[in-house]
Amino acid sequence: MKRYKSYKTTNISWYPEVPSEWKVCKVKHIANTYAGGTPSTIKSEYWDNGEIPWLPSGKLQNGEITTAEKFITVEGLKNSSTKWIKESTVLIALTGATCANIGFLNFEACANQSVVAIDEFKDRANSRFLYYMFLMMRKQILTHQTGGAQAGINDGNVKNLYLNLPSLKEQTQIAKYLDHKTQIIDALIEKKEQLIKKLQAQRQAIINEAVTKGLNPNTKMKDSGIEWLGWIPEHWEAKRLKYIFNIQKRIAGELGYDILSVTQRGLKVKDISNYKGQFSMDYSKYQIVYEGDFVMNHMDLLTGYVDISKQIGVTSPDYRVFELIEKKCNQQYFLYICQLCYKERIFYSHGQGVSQLGRWRLQAKEFNNMTFPFPSFEEQTEIADFINKKTKIMDRILVETEKSIKKLKSYRQSIISEAVTGKIDVRDWQPNEF
Numbered sequence: 001m002k003r004y005k006s007y008k009t010t011n012i013s014w015y016p017e018v019p020s021e022w023k024v025c026k027v028k029h030i031a032n033t034y035a036g037g038t039p040s041t042i043k044s045e046y047w048d049n050g051e052i053p054w055l056p057s058g059k060l061q062n063g064e065i066t067t068a069e070k071f072i073t074v075e076g077l078k079n080s081s082t083k084w085i086k087e088s089t090v091l092i093a094l095t096g097a098t099c100a101n102i103g104f105l106n107f108e109a110c111a112n113q114s115v116v117a118i119d120e121f122k123d124r125a126n127s128r129f130l131y132y133m134f135l136m137m138r139k140q141i142l143t144h145q146t147g148g149a150q151a152g153i154n155d156g157n158v159k160n161l162y163l164n165l166p167s168l169k170e171q172t173q174i175a176k177y178l179d180h181k182t183q184i185i186d187a188l189i190e191k192k193e194q195l196i197k198k199l200q201a202q203r204q205a206i207i208n209e210a211v212t213k214g215l216n217p218n219t220k221m222k223d224s225g226i227e228w229l230g231w232i233p234e235h236w237e238a239k240r241l242k243y244i245f246n247i248q249k250r251i252a253g254e255l256g257y258d259i260l261s262v263t264q265r266g267l268k269v270k271d272i273s274n275y276k277g278q279f280s281m282d283y284s285k286y287q288i289v290y291e292g293d294f295v296m297n298h299m300d301l302l303t304g305y306v307d308i309s310k311q312i313g314v315t316s317p318d319y320r321v322f323e324l325i326e327k328k329c330n331q332q333y334f335l336y337i338c339q340l341c342y343k344e345r346i347f348y349s350h351g352q353g354v355s356q357l358g359r360w361r362l363q364a365k366e367f368n369n370m371t372f373p374f375p376s377f378e379e380q381t382e383i384a385d386f387i388n389k390k391t392k393i394m395d396r397i398l399v400e401t402e403k404s405i406k407k408l409k410s411y412r413q414s415i416i417s418e419a420v421t422g423k424i425d426v427r428d429w430q431p432n433e434f
Contacts, residue, residue, distance in 0.1 A: 001424040012162050014140050019422040022166050028159035030125040031118045035094065035155050036111035037081030039072050046076030053109035054082065057093040060103035060115065062135060065091070068109055082110040083117075090118040090130045092141065095152030100141040104131045116158050126168060128175035133163050133420045135413075164420060170427060174419050177426040185412045192405050196398060203394050204343055210383050211336050212373055226371045228346045236375045242368035244334070245322040250288040258313040260289055262297040267307035286314035289321055292331065294338065296320040298362040302348065306338045320367070330380035336387060337372050346370075 004019040012024050027033065036055075039046035053068035054076075072082070085091070087108050093101040095114045104127075111117065118134070120127050134141075144157040166174065212229060213221075220234040232238065259270040289295055289309045297304030298320045308331055315321065324331065341347045350370060353360045375383070418424045 001418075001426065001429075004422060004425045007422070014137075014162055015164055015421060018164055019166070019425075022164055022422055024162055025165050026159065027118065027161045027163060030163075030165060031120040031130070033116050033118055033155055033158050034083060035081075035113050035116045036083060036085075038112045039076035039080040039082065043076075043079075046073055046079065047071075049073065050076060052077055053107065055091075055103075055105075055109055055111040055115060057095065057098045057101070057112060057114035060091055060093040060098055060101040062102050062138075063104070065103045065105050065109075066107070068107075072110065077110060081113065085109055085111060085117045086119070088127050090120075090127055090134055092116050092118065092134065092158060094154065094158075095147075096150045099145055099152045100138045102131065102134045102138070104128070114152070116155050118158075124168065125165070126171040126175055128179065129166075129171035129420070130163075132175065132178050132416050136417045136420050137161060137163065164422065166422070173427055173429070176431075177429050178416055178419055180431050181415050182412055185408055189405055189408050189412075192401050192408075196401055196405075199394050199398055199401075203391050203398075204340075206390050207336050207387055208340055208344070210387050211333065211340060214375065214379065215383060215386055224371070224373070228344070228349070229371065229373060232373050233375070236373050236379075238371050239374040240368065241370050241372060244325060244329070244372060244374065245294070245368075246325055247320060247322045247364060247368075248287070248293065249317075249321070251317070252284055252286050252288050252314045255284050257283070257286070257288070258311065259283060259286070260295065260309060260311075260313040260315040262295055262305050262307060262315070262319060264305045266305070267295055267309055269311075269313070283314060285317060287317050287319070287321055289313050289315050290323075292323065294322045294331075294335070296322070296338070298347070298367065300360065302360060305342055306335070308332075308335050320362075320364070328377045330377060330384050332384040332388070333380040334372070336384065 006020040007017045008020045009017055010024050015024055018024060039054075041047070050071035050073040052072050052074065054070045054072045055065065055068060056070065059065055059068070072080075076082075077084075085105060085108065087105065089105045091103040091105055091111065093099055093103075093114060094116055098114075105117075118127075118130055120130055140161060141153060141157075144153045144161075145151045146153075165171075212232060214233045214236070216233070221231040222234045224230060224232045224238045226238060229238065260267050261270040290312055291309055293309045294306060295309055295315055296306040296319060299318050324334065347362050348360060350366045351360045351362045352366075419426055
């Protein structure tokens with residue numbers, strides 16, 4: 001794609017060079033901005049049977065907003081600071097984990113106080129161009145972030161953000177170009193994401209069948225008496241976990257260990273140098289994990305996970321660390337079952353707490369009294385080896401597909417950035433070009 005014939009320098013660090021005919025201005029010069037509000041949640045008449053879409057900031061995920069899950073009544077609208085937001089409006093999240101997230105509203109709605117609407121002046125700005133412009137401005141937005149755990153920005157910060165301003169005609173052309181390009185890229189990403197879902201489902205089905213039914217389809221079966229487990233091979237045992245695992249609690253008492261954190265991609269060493277995420281005031285109070293130990297986040301049975309440690313380290317005293325009682329047991333076989341219990345919500349069904357707050361826990365007593373299938377060591381090993389072989393190719397495809405999606409998303413962001421900053425000239429572009 002060609003560049004503009006001439007450029008000019010600016011005194012705005014975010015846009016050191018722009019096409020000669022473009023302007024750089026503040027948001028307040030091209031739009032009104034306003035935040036929403038939340039009707040009182042203790043007044044049922046503001047919410048019950050409501051028909052007015054109402055959006056929390058979590059709905060802003062740097063894409064189109066096409067649906068709403070929450071609705072308020074006319075009384076709720078009248079008796080709160082929330083306001084109607086017109087269709088085709090750019091929204092910005094102000095606080096918390098979604099701070100600086102962007103959304104493009106495809107229907108009339110209201111929003112909460114953590115969302116600011118960009119109500120553009122029709123004679124100066126194209127809302128679709130602004131959407132792409134703000135997607136590129138997220139780093140600039142975050143420089144205004146202040147506060148603690150729920151750090152954020154305010155409406156005043158938004159008004160004073162700098163953006164590029166081509167002519168209205170050119171904004172419209174840039175928006176058309178980016179709509180076309182991103183739709184093609186998004187379709188490719190969607191296909192790859194569907195492939196990932198399909199492969200993950202196939203992978204889990206292979207694991208579920210192998211660890212609970214074995215590898216011989218002709219073997220005689222018996223009822224395990226356990227609802228989630230169902231029928232198992234007749235020659236297998238079914239054992240309570242207290243006879244399979246020992247729960248450990250060994251407090252480190254000193255510093256110097258790697259900090260191990262359970263993620264949905266397994267056990268990872270936590271980088272405590274960047275001050276991101278949750279931190280402890282005293283890691284000497286963490287519990288020791290030895291190589292081969294199982295580590296489980298039993299505090300959150302929805303987003304938690306379980307893995308086997310490949311090294312010595314320490315982990316949160318709130319996690320559950322356990323080891324196999326019998327040395328002649330295949331670790332990988334039992335890891336597959338534990339991970340199955342997360343993915344299929346078996347652990348979740350035995351938990352208790354407040355799931356809406358992410359506090360759905362599996363108590364030690366309940367954990368110990370759960371039942372797992374227990375084939376012979378030889379069969380455990382055979383099953384684990386079978387799963388490893390079957391899933392190896394799938395895992396490689398999954399990794400490559402995820403890399404491909406990452407590249408597509410990076411390319412998507414780069415063409416948005418190039419177009420809205422004037423690094424490419426799309427004024428003569430036609431939709432038949434790719």
